[in-house]
Amino acid sequence: MCGEITAASLHAVVVPFPAQGHVNPLMNFAELLAIRGFFITFVTTEWIDQRLLKAASTDGAARDREAKERGLKFRFLSLPDGLPPDHGRTSELGELYLALRNLGPALENLLTAADTSVPPITCIVSDSFISCTAEVAQNLGVPRVIFWTCCTANSIVQTNANVLLSQGHIPVTDDDLKSKDKVITSIPGKIPPIRPIDIVSFYREKHVSETIYSAFLYEARYQNIADYLLVNTFEELEGGKEAQMGLSINGCPALAVGPVSLPNFLQGENSMFSMWEEDNNCFQWLDSQPKQSVLYVSFGSIAVKSERQLHELALGLEACGYPFLWVLRSDIAEGKSLELPEGFNERTKDRALVVTWTKQLQVLSHPSVGGFLTHNGWNSTLEAISMGVPMIGWPNVSDQFINCRFAKDFWKVGLDFEGVGADESKLVTKEEVESVVKDLMEGSVGKELRRNIARFKEASTKAVMPGGTSFENLNTFVQDMQKIAKSKV
Template identity: 35%
Template structure:
């Protein structure tokens, strides 16, 4: 009788940008003969199943990944975009059921999102071993571990309000970040919400070095200095879904009809625009963006998820789609990795979430950076100040990015041969890292060995 596969529990924070890379890691582990229990919240579990049913493939859960779920502690009408409230309630709601699951299934390892590092308590309760997984850059984790010093030095107060304007750069090859753009200073406009998040971070930061390893969706060649500041760091990125037509990591159904549309466009011509799962535009800024894309005179593919804007009705969007038909295509949620790997894509207008940053880098696509909140400003600094693979978009004195600014920056980006060359160089480095013998490939084998010991 064959020995059972080693059994690992994977626990993401319940948001799109956290579920997806942990699902990609799960695919990798299953490919090395591990069995994975992937724990979503009940709310997101339902969304994942609906998104998979909505996909043209009609995909079921991936082989070897058991999709399980537990409540998140919020009521049916709870605002799950309120990260502070959602995050602060998760330990009380989830620790008990997780402990029960670990015991009943005799799970030996838990891989928990760094945002869920309270799960290290399971080690003391059950004897399970815990690895953490970072869905952000190593630089962001290093900044997080530096947070109490920033407060002690009076750069920030305990509501992450900036007390001293200065540039923070923890080492020479790391991104310089203005105090006002430190992730927790721009995570919410509410000081009370920021205070809740800061308290969670200060309370849980000591748990990070207790993990057996901190798995990072990055690679040695781009973040060597930052990785040295993260205890037990193990970079295995850039992670990518192995079967690009199906993924159990999406919370919205992917619209694959955009792929034949891309096939019909000229090589290196399309402006791809996507702002992730949290960015919100008001009506004026959204309309300015729409006008700016039209003004570029280039074909564009624009992902407009259902809750991206306030005050814009379906009628307006339908009229815009008709107006740009043949030139631009608007979809609800794009199969982003397949889009970025497509030869017709020229550049990526992005919020600079870490997954998008890694995917753009992996496919050699230049960035027009338009960060919204949290670590996205830090990632923008990497792209523009360290790697040299993109340009920043600037708002006017009203805080609005004008259509002329969009048109001019797209032209500047696509006319810059140096940016294109650097993007190609980093693409080669990323591909080398995950190929057999590369640094990330070898680190994945180390992780598998650790999980199977």
């Protein structure tokens, strides 16, 4: 994806939230800016940086060489997050948010350290959940560009969390979750109707006394302090330009620039970052499977499930009769080592492959993959749409519930398990797994989902290609940053 606009004198500092689901899209976005000529300073925490280098079996020098070989001007910096080495980080999100809130002075010191070899900072591209960048951008006198790694609708809901609190929609009660009729009408932007079940799960009543509840409300206040807003989505999926403008409280520009992982993929490039060692042996196995016959199963990098639930899932996958590729992280069973049902591996060995991690976009693009059983994280949801693979949603936490509901009810590209969103303790039985998988993989339901998602796949590709909405929106952003840089000369 080569832009016609270059910006050789521009310098974007990119600061992701320290979790793979945030680091990856911001890395992809940084690469898109670098392709257009930006110098990029990519800032992560030391804990994240060490995990990334370990997963890639490389070191910082080799990573710098890779960027240089691809013609990208990158500088990688890291800073301590203030937590002890054995802290759970994403498994103890509230404490992680509190630590990150205090990183402003360290980040500012890191960025202002003398280095005459790089251009002056033009802007700070901040993950929407890194509030400390507001003060840093103000002190440095540069625009704060908020990048949303979730869908537009959830971004708008989160931005307005304190308004929803004042109106009594937060905290979300158990009765609210079960209601199919209650609709929240005070949300701005051209987005589908929002129900209580669509609000980020950390705002549910059971979390009120937890750090994560107040942390998300705190972040919402700083998500309104922006000079520019960018969303990892595309207009054809989410209501056009009017939807994104629902994010803009102060009237600043708000643009859809995604899917940011797609341009690299279309050019045969991989993102430079993954926090997990990838098993690529699965592609030979996929090559041996019939077209659209394989169910791909993955719940992302953070989700955990009980051992009992994983056993039911395993038995359901066995019963459905379809080949399946299952990404089974070592820590998915609530942090414990998982033992699959007795005899499961032997009984399914001729049509199943279990791996610890793999290249998801490449898997979803493989002709043999016909469905995706997913936690509905936004990256996974958007990647499935981009590759034209219909989904079964099994949300676990945070914004996954709204992504699942929209995929099923509005975009009509997926199915789900009845009642999971309203009851997080619900056990999905092997019979339910078998039934829903069969609905997705065969018959009229699956065919309709494939027709719908094929249209979105085509639209997403057009969006990131020259002349497409996301491509042109990104060019507009670059032009606006050039104007700001010129005004300071």
